[in-house]
Amino acid sequence: EMQLVQSGAEVKKPGESLKISCQGSGYSFTNHWVGWVRQMPGKGLEWVAIIWLANSNTKYSPSWQGQVTISADKSINTAYLQWSSLKASDTAMYYCASTMDGNFFWDYWGQGTLVSVSS
Amino acid sequence: QSALTQPASVSGSLGQSITISCTGTSSDVGGYNFVSWYQQHPGKAPKFIIYDVSYRPSGVSDRFSGSKSGNTASLTISGLQAEDEADYYCSSYTRSGATYVFGTGTKVTVL
Numbered sequence: 001e002m003q004l005v006q007s008g009a010e011v012k013k014p015g016e017s018l019k020i021s022c023q024g025s026g027y028s029f030t031n032h033w034v035g036w037v038r039q040m041p042g043k044g045l046e047w048v049a050i051i052w053l054a055n056s057n058t059k060y061s062p063s064w065q066g067q068v069t070i071s072a073d074k075s076i077n078t079a080y081l082q083w084s085s086l087k088a089s090d091t092a093m094y095y096c097a098s099t100m101d102g103n104f105f106w107d108y109w110g111q112g113t114l115v116s117v118s119s
Numbered sequence: 120q121s122a123l124t125q126p127a128s129v130s131g132s133l134g135q136s137i138t139i140s141c142t143g144t145s146s147d148v149g150g151y152n153f154v155s156w157y158q159q160h161p162g163k164a165p166k167f168i169i170y171d172v173s174y175r176p177s178g179v180s181d182r183f184s185g186s187k188s189g190n191t192a193s194l195t196i197s198g199l200q201a202e203d204e205a206d207y208y209c210s211s212y213t214r215s216g217a218t219y220v221f222g223t224g225t226k227v228t229v230l
Contacts, residue, residue, distance in 0.1 A: 035219070037165075037221075044122070044206075044208065044221060044222075044223055044224035045157070045159075045165065045208050045210075045221045045224065046122075046221060047210075047218060047219045047220060047221060049218075050218055050219070059216055059217055059218045060216065060218070061120060061216055061218050061219075061220070062120045062215060062216050063120065095164055095165065097165075103170075104151070104153035104155070104170075104171065104212045105153070105155035105167055105170035105171065105210075106155070106157075106167060106210070107167055107170075107176065109164040109165055109166070109167075110164065111164055112164055
C-alpha cells in the first residue's frame with residue numbers, strides 16, 4: 001500500500017531551526033513530485049513548495065520563496081521542509097502530498113506534522 | 120498569486136444537490152484543465168476527489184462531479200449525505216511560479 005509518513009509534532013521557540021520530513025513507502029518516489037501544504041489553525045490550505053524527487057528540481061509559491069527550504073533524498077524516498085529561524089506565525093499543520101510526474105493533482109497525502117512555535 | 124475564490128459556506132438538505140464554485144484567472148483555472156478538488160474532514164488530511172476538472176479517481180462516489188467554464192470551476196455533490204459534511208478545496212496549476220494554488224475553501228453543511 002502506498003503511503004506518506006510524516007515526522008512527529010514539534011514544539012519550538014522563535015528563532016530556532018527546524019526540519020520536518022515526509023517518507024514514501026510502498027512505492028518508489030523517483031518519478032514523483034512531493035509538495036508541502038500549510039494549514040494555519042482554523043484556516044485554509046496553502047501551497048508552500050514542490051520538489052521533483054528525480055533531480056530535486058524545486059518550485060516555490062511566490063510568497064514562500066526565501067521563507068523555507070524544500071529538499072529531498074531520493075535514496076530514502078524522503079522529502080523535507082526546513083526553516084532556519086522560526087516565527088510564531090509558522091505555527092500550523094504542515095501536510096506533504098505526492099503526485100507522479102505528468103499528473104497535476106495530488107493523490108497521496110501524509111498525516112500532517114503539527115509545528116508549534118511559542119516563546 | 121492570490122487564492123482562488125470559493126464561497127465560504129454552502130448548505131443543503133439530505134438528498135439534495137449543491138454546487139461549489141471556484142473562480143480564478145486565465146493564469147490558472149482558465150488557462151489549464153488541471154483543476155482538482157479535495158475533501159477535508161475535521162482533524163484529517165485532505166483527500167482528492169476530482170482531478171483534471173471532471174475525472175473521478177477510483178473509489179470516489181459518482182455523486183461527486185466537476186466541470187469548468189472559463190475562469191470558474193465547479194464541484195457538484197448530488198444526493199447529499201451526512202458524511203459529505205466537510206470542507207472542500209479546489210486547486211489549480213498556475214503559470215505563476217509554475218506551481219499550484221488552492222481555493223479559499225468551502226464548508227459544506229448537511230441540514
